[in-house]
Amino acid sequence: MSDNSKNIAERFGSMVFNDKVMKERLPKDVYKALRKTIANGTHLELDVANVVASVMKEWAVEKGATHFTHWFQPMTGVTAEKHDSFIMPDGEGRAIMEFSGKALVKGEPDASSFPSGGLRSTFEARxxxxxxxxxxxxxxxxxLYIPTAFCSYSGEALDKKTPLLRSMEALSRQALRVLRLFGHNDCKRVVSSVGPEQEYFLIDKSMYLKRPDLMYCGRTLFGARPPKGQEMEDHYFGAIKNRVSKFMREVDEELWKLGVYAKTEHNEVAPAQHEIAPIYSESNIATDHNQLIMELLKSVAAKHGLTCLLHEKPFAGINGSGKHVNWSISTDTGINLLEPGDTPFENAQFLLFLVAVIKAVDDYQDLLRVSVASAGNDHRLGANEAPPAIVSIFLGDELTEILNALENDTLYVGKGKTLMEIGATVLPHFPKDTTDRNRTSPFAFTGNKFEFRMLGSAFNIAGPIIVLNTIVADVLKQFTDELEESKDFRVDLSKLIKRTIKEHKRIIFNGNGYDPDWVKEAERRGLSNLKTTPDALPAFIRPKNVEMFVRHNVFSEHEIHSRYEILLENYSKTINIEALTMMDMVNKYVIPAVIAYQNELAQLVLSKKSLGADIPVSLEENLLSKIARLADCLGKRLENLSQQTIAVREIKDKLELARAYREKVCTAMNELRLVVDELELLVSSRHWTLPTYTEILNSVNE
Incomplete structure (x- = not known):
């Protein structure tokens, strides 16, 4: 092993109070008590917490820490933290370093300014x-960062971590019931594991600071398409530029110190677009790690004179950024429940979990769409770069043929052995590469896991994982409620799997999700097509969905309605900020540039004409005339946007407000953008001070 490899191995997790550190530093009885708490989700006794806190503080101080913070994930989409120092007075005018078990286990930040969706009044600050x-x-x-849940004084979840932990528990509880039917009495816990692939853009910070829309909205509100975008497909997996490579190396090093298994990085399809992917970890840890990845991408970029853009669609006409979440479920004994296996019993178990996922996605396709709904993601979904808004499952031809054979009681003749009936023969060996990833599919089976591809780049992955964990738990509950009453398990299992395939095969689609014919086919099948966020969000509060969440204690009805309110408010506020930014930029940048260039052209025409009637001026006059007409249109469309933005503020109902922003304000913004983008192509670069797409996307070129 090289010195550098040794250094990586030594540095990895060096800033984490992980199991290795705890085992080395904690007294044996305290360590066992803590591990029991972690394994069983039981309450941590205060005397144990005090010892853990003391040891944790000593370790942190040795590493240079002076403060601690309870790090949580409020419903803002980003993380939050309040820092307190370890310093305490000793009564003699000096300071000591102190950290109690009470301070470790519970904090009390002011919660008055976090979104609550009506869960609490503003004056209720605790x-x-x-x-x-x-x-x-x-x-x-x-x-010292302490990952925490965040709740109100009365106990309602104000964060994304709490319901995520609840959903993991719900999935484990129902999956264990299934496993007992298959004789797996040694399993104590089932976990959902996640590997999120994170896409992002890197641009020079100087360009970012010259674009108010990027600073305030995360995306460009104007911008003519560059002469060369991604048409040549030369950026994808291309050689990484030196400046970007240095940035990526530092991101890796910082993540490794924090115990994040950053594994893969490469150039993505669009110019200036890249991707980083970690190794799988349990859902709550993967969620924490993904938040760290996004934070470090931004902070490390700033150190290199760069800016990291995590918006789903920073540039029109250029591929946007998504987050592909690879999801699997496995036992604490190491069994991947989505692995087909090599024995008849493993095959039957795999098929039961497989059809459970299929039924869950079909029954709750609306909730999966809600989980990825945002103003930014509306620009990306279905834009021939990401899955459409129609939820479907890709299984690949071979697995689909196996399910068809099961449903119809026909022989399956494929690679390997013949599948006659469940549990009778071995399913054909099913290597991972027999299924394509199908980039047009929202939810694709890829060998022993599913890849959920609808998330936007800036998303906290907790939301979609909460939905996925809970809907699968719900179907597993239905299955076990039925099978636990069975008199002949093998026969009833076979009937259940066949019935589920027959009733839910409509959700399986292995074709091109971008094909316009798929929209018609999906409608014929009865699949939902919730194109925009205002279309999708009402599904969150449908009685069947509310009942499902409440049934598994993942959300209370009050918590669901609060999140519904927050999502609607966030959508409307986002569009409002974009509209105000657009108007401000037109007034301060576009109009002055257009007027100055028209004046220059007019002066030139007059000067040439004064020199003699035989001097041609048609070029200047035609250009001036075209710009003047566009300028007149610009003024009218700017006024229309202003009027629409003012008018929608009178709407009190939050859903109607969101719809109005979508139908009226967004429409007015798109109309205004068309004029500005055309003017950008005509106005002199000396007058047009906003960096263009060409300049921005090529700003990191060394």
């Missing part, structure tokens, strides 16, 4: 953070 011991504490910027 909120609580509670340590999540299943996600290790770590040190960043001389601060």
């Amino acid at each position: 909120g609580y953070t509670a340590w999540d011991p299943t996600s290790y504490a770590f040190i960043k910027d001389n601060t």
Whole structure:
């Protein structure tokens, strides 16, 4: 092993209070008590917490930490933290370093300014953070970060971590019931594991600072298409530029110190677009790690004079950025429940979990669409670069043929053995590469896992994973409620799988999701096509969906309605900020540039004419005339946007407001953009001070 490899191995997790550190530093009885808490989700006794806190503080101080923070994930889409120092007075005018078990286990930040969707009044400021011991504490910027849940004074979840943990417990509880039917009495826990592939753009910071739309909205509101975009397909997996490579290396090093298994990085399809992917980890840890990845992408970029853009669609006409979440479920004994296996019993177990996922996605396709709904993602879904808004499952031809054979009681003749009936023979060996990833599919089976591809780049993955965990748990509950009453398990299992395939095969689609004919076919099948966020969000509060979440104790009805309100408000506020930014940029940048260039052209025409009637001026006059007509249109469309933005503010109903922003304000913005983009192509670059797409996308060129 090279010195550099040794250094990586030594540095990995060096800033994490992980199991290795705890085992080395904690007394044996305390370590066992903590591991029991982590494994069983039981309450951590205060005397144990005090010892853990003391040891954690000593370790953190040795690493240079001076402060600690309860790090949580409020419903803002980003993380939050309040820093407190370890310093306490000793009564003699000096300071000591102190950290108690009470401070470790629970914090009390002011919660008044976080979104609550009506869960609490603004004057009710108290909120609580509670340590999540299943996600290790770590040190960043001389601060000990303690991953926590966040709830209100009355106990409602104000964050994304709490319902995620609840959904993991619901899935584990129902999956264990299934496994008992197959004789797996040694399994104590089932976990959902996630590997999120994170896409992002990197541009020079100087370009970013010259574009108010990028600074305030995360995306460009104007911008003519560049002469060369991604048409040549020369950026994807291309050689990484030196400046970007240095940035990626530092991101890796920082992530490795924090115990994040950053594994893969490469250039993506669009110019200036890249991707980073970690190794799988349990859902709550993967969620924490993905938040860290996004934070570090931004902070490390700034150190290199760059800006990281995580918006789903920073540039029109250029591929946007998604987040592909690879999801699987496995036992604490190492069994991947989505692995087909090599024996008849494994085949039957795999098929039951497979059809459970198929039924869950079909029954709750609307919820999966809600889980990826946002103003930014509306620009990306279905734009021939991402899956359409129609939810479907890709299984690949071979697995689909196996399910068809099962449904119809026909022989399956494929690669390997023949499948006669469930449990009778071995399913054909099913290597991972027999299924394509199908980039047009929202939800694709890829050998022993599913890839959920509808998420936007900036998303907190907790939301979609909460939905996925819970809907699968719900179907597993239905299955076990039925099978636990069975008199002949093998026969009834066979009937259940066949019936489920027959009733839910409509959700399986192995074709091109971009094909316009698929929209018609999906409608014929009865699949939903919720094109925009205002179309999708009402599904969140449908009685069947509310009942499902409440049934598994993932959300209370009040918590669901609060999140519905927050999502609607966020959508409307996002569009409003974009509209105000657009109007401001037109007034301060576009109109002055257009007027100045028209004046220059007019002066030139007059000067040439004064020199003699035989001097041609048609070029200047034609250009001036075209710009003048566009300028007149610009003024009218700017006024229309202003009027629409003012008018929608009178709407009180949040759903109607969101729809009005979509139908009226967004339409007015798109109409205004068309004129501005055409003017950009005509106005002199000396007058047009906003960086163009060509300049921005090629700003990191060394």
